[in-house]
Amino acid sequence: MVRESVRQTPGIRLLPNAVTVLAVCSGLSAVMFALRADWALAILCIAVAAVLDGLDGRIARLLDATSKIGEQLDSLCDSISFGVAPALIVFIWRFQDFRPGWIVCLLFAVCMVLRLARFNTLLEDEEQPPFAKEFFVGVPAPAGGLLLLAPLMLHVQFGPGFWDSIVVALVWTVCVSALSISRIPTLSVKSVQVSPKLVAPLLVGVGLLAALVVVVPLGALVAVLLVYLAHVPYAVHRYRWLTNHPEAWAVPPRDRRAIRRRSPRRLAIRRPLRRQVAGAARRAVYRHGSTGTPPAREQGERRRRDWRRISLRRR
Structure with missing residues (x-):
C-alpha cells in the first residue's frame, strides 16, 4: 500500500x-x-x-x-x-x-x-x-x-x-x-553481516569511536x-575464495561458514604420497588384528624402533 x-x-x-x-x-x-x-x-x-x-x-x-x-x-x-x-x-x-x-x-x-x-x-x-x-x-x-x-x-x-x-x-x-x-x-556495506559473537565487541568499538569523535x-x-x-586484504581473500568455490555462490553469506569448515585447507589436511598411504594403511591393518604377517621391511623398521625405544645399542 x-x-x-x-x-x-x-x-x-x-x-x-x-x-x-x-x-x-x-x-x-x-x-x-x-x-x-x-x-x-x-x-x-x-x-x-x-x-x-x-x-x-x-x-x-x-x-x-x-x-x-x-x-x-x-x-x-x-x-x-x-x-x-x-x-x-x-x-x-x-x-x-x-x-x-x-x-x-x-x-x-x-x-x-x-x-x-x-x-x-x-x-x-x-x-x-x-x-x-x-x-x-x-x-x-x-x-x-x-x-x-x-x-x-x-x-x-x-x-x-x-x-x-x-x-x-x-x-x-x-x-x-x-x-x-x-x-x-x-x-x-550492504553485504557486511556481523556474527552474533561479534556484536558485543562491535558495540564497544562504536563507543570508543564516539569518544574519539568528541575528543579528536x-x-x-x-x-x-x-x-x-x-580490510582490503580480507576483501581480496574473500573474493578469490568465492571465485574458486562456485557451490557457495547461491548460498547466503551467513551460511558460507559451513562450506569453509568443510574445506580441506581449513582442516590442514595434506595429500600424502602414495607410498606413505600404502605403508600407513598396511600398518594400521596389522595393528588391528589382521591375520597376515607384515613385510620383512616393516618388521626390520619395527625392530629398529624397538631398540631405539629402550635406548640400547646393537652390538
Missing part, C-alpha cells in the same frame, strides 16, 4: 534526486571554504556529501523511486563531490606553489571519473557472477575523496607534521588515484579510513 501511494505521488519520487543535488552542493561548498582556508569546514562538507550519497540510493529503493536518470545524476554528482572538489582542496592547500602538483590533482580527478564510468557499465553487465554485487571494483568514490583528504585532516587535527610534506602529498594522491581506478575488490573528531575519521584500508 505504501509503494502504491508513492507511485501515485510524483513529488515523493523526486526526493532521492533532491538528496543527490544536496550532496553535490555540499561538495562544491567545500571548495569555497578551502579558498577561505577554512579547512575544517571543507572536510566537513565532503563528509556530509558522502553521507548524503549513501542515503539517496537507499531512499530511492525504499520509496521504489529508482530510475535511469537518478543513476546517471548520482554518478555525475559523485564525480564533482568526490573527484573535482577534493582535488581542488588539496591543490589549494599544498600545491599552489608547486606546478607538478596540478598534474597529480588532475590525475586523481580523471581516475575518479573513469572509476564512476566503469561502475555504470558494470551495473548493466549480466555476465558477472552472483556474488559480484557484494563487492565494489576499486575504492568507492566517497571513500576515495575522503582518503585523499587524510593528510589535510591530520594537519588540522594535530598541526604540522610529516604529512605536510609535498612529497607525502604527491605519493598519497597517486596511491589513492591508483586504488580508485584499480580492479581490487572492496566490500560493499578528524583523528577519529582518519582512524576509520585506516580501518577501511586494512
Whole structure:
C-alpha cells in the first residue's frame, strides 16, 4: 500500500534526486571554504556529501523511486563531490606553489571519473557472477575523496607534521588515484553481516569511536579510513575464495561458514604420497588384528624402533 501511494505521488519520487543535488552542493561548498582556508569546514562538507550519497540510493529503493536518470545524476554528482572538489582542496592547500602538483590533482580527478564510468557499465553487465554485487571494483568514490583528504585532516587535527610534506602529498594522491581506478575488490556495506559473537565487541568499538569523535573528531575519521584500508586484504581473500568455490555462490553469506569448515585447507589436511598411504594403511591393518604377517621391511623398521625405544645399542 505504501509503494502504491508513492507511485501515485510524483513529488515523493523526486526526493532521492533532491538528496543527490544536496550532496553535490555540499561538495562544491567545500571548495569555497578551502579558498577561505577554512579547512575544517571543507572536510566537513565532503563528509556530509558522502553521507548524503549513501542515503539517496537507499531512499530511492525504499520509496521504489529508482530510475535511469537518478543513476546517471548520482554518478555525475559523485564525480564533482568526490573527484573535482577534493582535488581542488588539496591543490589549494599544498600545491599552489608547486606546478607538478596540478598534474597529480588532475590525475586523481580523471581516475575518479573513469572509476564512476566503469561502475555504470558494470551495473548493466549480466555476465558477472552472483556474488559480484557484494563487492565494489576499486575504492568507492566517497571513500576515495575522503582518503585523499587524510593528510589535510591530520594537519588540522594535530598541526604540522610529516604529512605536510609535498612529497607525502604527491605519493598519497597517486596511491589513492591508483586504488580508485584499480580492479581490487572492496566490500560493499550492504553485504557486511556481523556474527552474533561479534556484536558485543562491535558495540564497544562504536563507543570508543564516539569518544574519539568528541575528543579528536578528524583523528577519529582518519582512524576509520585506516580501518577501511586494512580490510582490503580480507576483501581480496574473500573474493578469490568465492571465485574458486562456485557451490557457495547461491548460498547466503551467513551460511558460507559451513562450506569453509568443510574445506580441506581449513582442516590442514595434506595429500600424502602414495607410498606413505600404502605403508600407513598396511600398518594400521596389522595393528588391528589382521591375520597376515607384515613385510620383512616393516618388521626390520619395527625392530629398529624397538631398540631405539629402550635406548640400547646393537652390538
